[in-house]
Amino acid sequence: MMFFTFVAAAARQSFRMSKYKVFVMRHGEGAWTKENRFCSWVDQRLSEDGVKEALACGHLLKEAGYHLDVVFTSLLSRSIHTAWLLLEAMEQEWVPVVRTWRLNERHYGALIGLNRAEMALNHGEEQVKQWRRSYDLTLPPIDESHPYFLEIYNDRRYSTCDVSKEDLPKSESLKDVLERLQPYWDGTIVPEIKRGKLVLISGHGNSCRALLKHLEGISDADIVNVTLPTGTPILIELDENFRPTKPMQLLGDQEAIQAAIRKVEDQGKVKQTT
Numbered sequence: 001m002m003f004f005t006f007v008a009a010a011a012r013q014s015f016r017m018s019k020y021k022v023f024v025m026r027h028g029e030g031a032w033t034k035e036n037r038f039c040s041w042v043d044q045r046l047s048e049d050g051v052k053e054a055l056a057c058g059h060l061l062k063e064a065g066y067h068l069d070v071v072f073t074s075l076l077s078r079s080i081h082t083a084w085l086l087l088e089a090m091e092q093e094w095v096p097v098v099r100t101w102r103l104n105e106r107h108y109g110a111l112i113g114l115n116r117a118e119m120a121l122n123h124g125e126e127q128v129k130q131w132r133r134s135y136d137l138t139l140p141p142i143d144e145s146h147p148y149f150l151e152i153y154n155d156r157r158y159s160t161c162d163v164s165k166e167d168l169p170k171s172e173s174l175k176d177v178l179e180r181l182q183p184y185w186d187g188t189i190v191p192e193i194k195r196g197k198l199v200l201i202s203g204h205g206n207s208c209r210a211l212l213k214h215l216e217g218i219s220d221a222d223i224v225n226v227t228l229p230t231g232t233p234i235l236i237e238l239d240e241n242f243r244p245t246k247p248m249q250l251l252g253d254q255e256a257i258q259a260a261i262r263k264v265e266d267q268g269k270v271k272q273t274t
């Protein structure tokens with residue numbers, strides 16, 4: 001599934017020099033993954049496997065000799081815990097962790113809490129794929145009758161945001177995610193990278209997809225075929241104008257990474273094969 005990305009990036013590759021490196025990674029597996037429910041802005045913790053994945057990422061980066069300077073997370077615990085575990089495994093716990101709602105998972109609106117396989121049975125696998133992966137499709141918004149509405153919007157963490165609670169999303173397309181994320185990338189993360197800091201972003205499947213779309217120049221059509229595995233650091237090398245100098249690299253055992261991508265894709269099927 002990363003094929004399009006590699007081709008797009010490879011086609012643009014010239015002999016530009018890499019000036020900056022940044023890591024983008026989806027948090028470790030969340031507790032709701034086993035139940036196959038859309039989690040989105042519900043604050044589920046990491047599963048036992050998710051904890052192991054986060055620690056394994058830290059060991060991988062430590063063995064490769066990386067020294068992080070700052071980690072950015074969303075306001076959701078699974079992204080923050082991934083950062084903590086990763087830093088612990090790297091023995092770099094002192095590194096600042098900065099949280100922002102702008103890295104939160106895509107807001108899945110009324111779909112939050114629903115089971116993907118049941119949705120595939122009722123609406124078809126292709127429809128579920130479009131809901132999950134298309135660029136500009138917005139889902140029906142969450143409203144006060146939704147079982148998770150109050151849990152999300154009464155949560156104190158959302159009174160710390162740079163927009164009022166009323167202006168926080170009630171549903172988002174991937175395009176909306178990029179629109180709320182890009183000002184933070186440009187205004188806060190890029191200046192840190194330009195100061196020479198090694199940044200890791202511990203985000204979510206779709207906030208990371210939005211960022212990769214922007215950085216790698218992935219087209220609206222091709223982003224549909226990009227699925228990210230949990231707990232896998234992605235190394236991006238950029239030139240002085242923040243254009244990629246080489247295809248992004250998913251670090252780790254490549255067969256295991258492909259299996260992890262298939263597992264995420266399979267969540268939208270009536271019967272899981274992996």
Ligand SMILES: O=C(O)[C@H](O)COP(=O)(O)O
Nearest residue numbers: 037038039040105132205
């Ligand atoms: O919100 C979720 O449940 C996941 O983080 C992403 O789900 P998806 O793979 O269906 O987009």
